[in-house]
Amino acid sequence: MSLFETNIFFNEEAYNKLKNYLLNEVYPIENTFILVDHCTYIHCLPILLSHINLLERSNVIKIKSGEKEKNIYTCIKIWKDMENLKANRNSLMINLGGGVITDIGGFVASVFKRGVRFINIPTTLLGMVDASIGGKTGVNLESIKNEIGSFNPPEFLIIDPIFLKTLPEKELISGMAEMFKHGLIADKNFWIDMKNNKNNKWDDLIYQSILIKNKIVEKDPKEKGLRKILNFGHTIGHALESYFMDSKKKILHGIAIAMGMVYESWISHKINGLSIEDYQEIKSILSGMYPLKKISDSEMDQIFSIMEHDKKNEMNKIQFSLLKEIGICSYNCQVPYSLIKESFLQRN
Numbered sequence: 001m002s003l004f005e006t007n008i009f010f011n012e013e014a015y016n017k018l019k020n021y022l023l024n025e026v027y028p029i030e031n032t033f034i035l036v037d038h039c040t041y042i043h044c045l046p047i048l049l050s051h052i053n054l055l056e057r058s059n060v061i062k063i064k065s066g067e068k069e070k071n072i073y074t075c076i077k078i079w080k081d082m083e084n085l086k087a088n089r090n091s092l093m094i095n096l097g098g099g100v101i102t103d104i105g106g107f108v109a110s111v112f113k114r115g116v117r118f119i120n121i122p123t124t125l126l127g128m129v130d131a132s133i134g135g136k137t138g139v140n141l142e143s144i145k146n147e148i149g150s151f152n153p154p155e156f157l158i159i160d161p162i163f164l165k166t167l168p169e170k171e172l173i174s175g176m177a178e179m180f181k182h183g184l185i186a187d188k189n190f191w192i193d194m195k196n197n198k199n200n201k202w203d204d205l206i207y208q209s210i211l212i213k214n215k216i217v218e219k220d221p222k223e224k225g226l227r228k229i230l231n232f233g234h235t236i237g238h239a240l241e242s243y244f245m246d247s248k249k250k251i252l253h254g255i256a257i258a259m260g261m262v263y264e265s266w267i268s269h270k271i272n273g274l275s276i277e278d279y280q281e282i283k284s285i286l287s288g289m290y291p292l293k294k295i296s297d298s299e300m301d302q303i304f305s306i307m308e309h310d311k312k313n314e315m316n317k318i319q320f321s322l323l324k325e326i327g328i329c330s331y332n333c334q335v336p337y338s339l340i341k342e343s344f345l346q347r348n
């Protein structure tokens, strides 16, 4: 196993792994810090505690829910709480929540006293299939997404789909966008399974989706090459998410990425060989689930200027990952602004 391949355990086996890990005699754990947000404190902490009795040596640190909390000020609050509660190098952080919690918690753990161990227990679909896997941690710098962060993989990951029972439907739909992406970039059969998933049979789809991401991350942990394909839909998607973050039209991460995938599929069709049939199929499935927003000319200019600050840019050039066909993706593609603008017009 490579350093960045995430060790993933499912359901009951996962809780047993955690129990054994807490009894680790070689690298003892003195105390645990469970990071939760407002919702996971209510809905998920009782489930975790019903599986494992952590109370004696554990502390709960609670933050508000939502992307707006993913900033350095929240980290400072958590670091202060940890300091007051006597966290040390032998502490374990348990990040119990969606992508916001696993991103912040992983980052906080990576630098507190030069690094403490942490595990992720994702409680959203997006967290399970994407955010908690692959070692990327971090926070936003004002509206610039994930600008401050580190590569720091968790000790292991616990996947328990029971948490999804309380997740609002819009969050489930948001998480599905990254699953569709996994099919589009790497596995046509998985795309077909996702397209045909009428009964919300999550367990197997979550498992397959995790395998796709983990395999890519294992081959290229620090995103020097292949891992960039996971950014399909994200160059435009992140810019949309950042642009709308502060407005009344705020959109969820997965929804922004789904829109980004439709636009970037158009660009893929124009310059990367994606057939018109594949483009139409992608657009029809994704825009059916994720209605595309109308974007005015002035909004386009602002969204483009956000892309110019994207941390994936190289030599001042905005970098795209583009599809060749469903299941095959290229990376390091450059795209003229006129074509990005044209892609936004493919709404109808």
Ligand SMILES: NC(=O)c1ccc[n+]([C@@H]2O[C@H](COP(=O)([O-])OP(=O)(O)OC[C@H]3O[C@@H](n4cnc5c(N)ncnc54)[C@H](O)[C@@H]3O)[C@@H](O)[C@H]2O)c1
Binding pocket: 037, 038, 039, 040, 043, 044, 065, 066, 067, 070, 097, 098, 099, 100, 101, 103, 123, 124, 125, 126, 127, 130, 131, 132, 133, 134, 135, 136, 137, 145, 146, 163, 164, 165, 166, 167, 168, 171, 174, 253, 254
């Ligand atoms: N590190 C990575 O590789 C990576 C990859 C993809 C996305 N991300 C990041 O993930 C974040 C988005 O993650 P998200 O969509 O999970 O958002 P989130 O963490 O904000 O969770 C969404 C909402 O659901 C609530 N919630 C969580 N679990 C719940 C449950 N079981 N029941 C009821 N409510 C619950 C949360 O409190 C929150 O209000 C973004 O910041 C994005 O940048 C990171």
